[in-house]
Amino acid sequence: MNTKYYDLINQTFYFPQEEFTLNNDNNLLFHNIDLMKLVEQYGSPLKFTYLPQISNNINRAKGWFRKAMEKHNYPGNYYYCYCTKSSHFEYVMNEAFKNNIHIETSSAFDINIVENLLENNKINKDTYVVCNGFKRDQYISNIARLINNGHKNTIPVIDNYEELDLLQEKIEGKFPIGIRIASEEEPKFEFYTSRLGIGYKNIVPFYRKAIQENKNVELKMLHFFINTGIRDTAYYWNELSKCLKVYINLKRECPTLDSLNIGGGFPIKNSLTFDYDYAYMVDEIINQIKIACDEGEVDCPNIYTEFGSFTVGESAGAIYKVLYQKQQNDREKWNMIDSSFITTLPDTWAINKRFIMLAVNRWNDTYERVLLGGLTCDSDDYYNSEQNLNAIYLPKYNKEKPLYIGFFNTGAYQESIGGQGGLHHCLIPQPKHILIDRDENGIIATEVFSEQQQAEDVLKILGYK
Template sequence: MKIQYIDLIDQTFHFPQEEFNLSEDELNFHGIPMMDLVRKYGTPLKFTYLPKISQNIQRAKGWFNAAMKKVDYKGNYNYCYCTKSSHFAHVVEQALKNDISIETSSAYDLDIVEYLFDSNKLNKDRYIVCNGYKTDDYLEKIAHLINRGLKILPIIDNYKEVEVLDALIENEFEIGIRIASEEEPKFEFYTSRLGIGYRNIAPFYRDVIQKNPKIKLKMLHFFINTGINDTAYYWNELNKCLTVYGRLKDDCKELDSLNIGGGFPIKNSLAFDYDYAYMAEEIISQIKSFCEDKKIHEPHIYTEFGSFTVGESGGALFKVIYQKRQNEKERWNMIDSSFMTTLPDSWAINKRFVMLPLNRWESEYERVFLGGLTCDSDDYYNSEQHMNAIYLPRFNAEKPLYIGFFNTGAYQDTVGGYGGLQHCLIPNPKHIIIDKDENGEFTYRIFSEQQAAASMMKLLGYPSNKAQKEELETIENGRISK
């Protein structure tokens, strides 16, 4: 009878996989021994594996460029990274090594852009696509960078933005227009709050933009929340976007770019199956066919990938510190952190991540629930919230079990309020960055230590005792050993 955890995985999935394999009964992720990280840095622990960011960017470029070559597509492909997925310097700077553009969504994003430009980490020839509703501060920073000569492309979300930008920008400038796409039927509303309605875009162009010689319409922007998926909903929205593009092209010769916003999905289980190359080819083929029918030039294609860029580079490692048996059927494995604070999407939107034990794959398995450290009843991860039941090696107090959640690199730190106050004052885990040197060897550095009590006391307005003050001073001065 096959009762070991490795038997369960072998019977259920194809294993090993590209990023996961075993050394004896311990898990490797992209060749990195996970238990070695635990032994060296302890838990709870977050990590970012930088090479995966570049790998995914290059994969996407390859899929779209191959699709364009196959159908003799005349436009270019441009990869944009959505900084809202992760604003951290090590992430953004790694992404920029791959000759990409950036998509921003708020005023403070542009402070990062200006820093990257001034430090020669951002190529002046790459477009900065500015999305979202734009406050006065956001508009002023857009105008400031355009006046400095950067290629800032504001995507117009409402009519007032054009008027304000026109007053602030000194010379001619380019803009895009965002379509207010229709939402899926399951949504509580029909049309996105962002952008301008399909029927209003052409009149807006003729009545406002076309009459102003200072403004050039370069891009039509299309975005849906569900991302790029092979569904009737996605293809229908793309077709409506192309129809608007064709109408605008009749009057606007300088319009030459189409932004098919909405990201590629990332792996959320060992059973994940998505044909990226097929989707890229189908998108390009449909746009090519539409343009041939309308006898117009194919637009340059922009994609905005956030989660796809950085999501699969991240992971979170925990120790099972105790098992509680509340009744005959329910076994609660308690981790040494909190799901609500460390992986907030698992609580807020029932998002799934790849979850695997780091050790003891040759032990017998059992069905469990996973509980976090907060006193909130919602701080859990189990089969009721997610599609599959959770099975892990049987709890043994003498042989500690460690588990990992993988592909957690997008949104979790910013949504969770990195560096700030956490629910029940559960601290942010230690965070390490993993890279490869010129010889292909793994390198490790500590990005941040586990959040200290002194930092929370300071945020909350409490005076710190002497020991806490010394601890906080040590952290803030960067004197923690790396």
């Protein structure tokens, strides 16, 4: 009879998988890293970032686009941009920009990061800086400073009609711009059209009125982004088709237009059953763009993407210890973890986001169905089958044999939304965070990025010290 946790995982999913395997002690390995050894060395709760996975995903995407462009004899270039809002941390930037990529910004302080990267030779004058987002005084001033100081590959993407005038007031000489399309949202959305960008029907008239005879600007890019991401749905292909019609009509009147930014939105693995054919999607996107441009008798554009979650999401994880089990009724067992989901994985609480969740140890033990509870007194501080897609099964609680659990592919947004180094709900401390890297010989090296938050840190923020 198959009653062990390993049996459950093995008969439910294809296991082992590329990044998940077991060692001889029936402990979980992540990219061949023994997670129990991390716990023994650093304790729990623990956050970690496996830096090589950032480069791995960047180069996977570059490969898909290269192969698709070769297959379809696509004449344009491909530019991979990292979307900084997914994770602004220096260790992410340092790893990402080892791979000859470009950068997409969304707010004023992003430009300060860009300037720091330039100063430290992480990026150079050939790096494109695509400036998205709704722009007001500080963001406009920072973009202007970057361009005026000589970074000519900075492309502010116009989000609303007023931004063009604001930029021209601050920027000296001629500069390139892009225009963002306000795409229509999926029918199930609460609103009809994205709040970002300019409507499909208004882009060509806006070009004629404000850009065509304007000696100060040069339109280079049309920006297209779908909130639900790049997925093989009728909705996505329909919106891409509408975008290409705008591009073709605009290109016929604007010879300087040479780039199409198809935004971000590649999904990341959120379950062991995850199935997404990245290569097919890239191939079909390139194919559709080339067909449309050939039929419209215009030159094919250079392609830009802005992958944020895809770049960094699959590089990180969190490990918790099950402290105690509470039997609240005849059916529900609550495994209480040594941290808070609201504090450390806020998307599980805010948008019911799913992450891969697995036991770290005791895979050879029998299992039981449980709910997971965080340490705060908030009734929403839990993780259950609503987020996890399936009921949660873990090795049976045994106070004599501590159980550790891991959440994986948590690298995008969680530190920004949860607040690195700040205050957290019920003053639950921020966990220790370590960075994991490999040298040229594949030897693993770890270092502490931030220690677990102490009472003194919190009291200082609150004004007690």
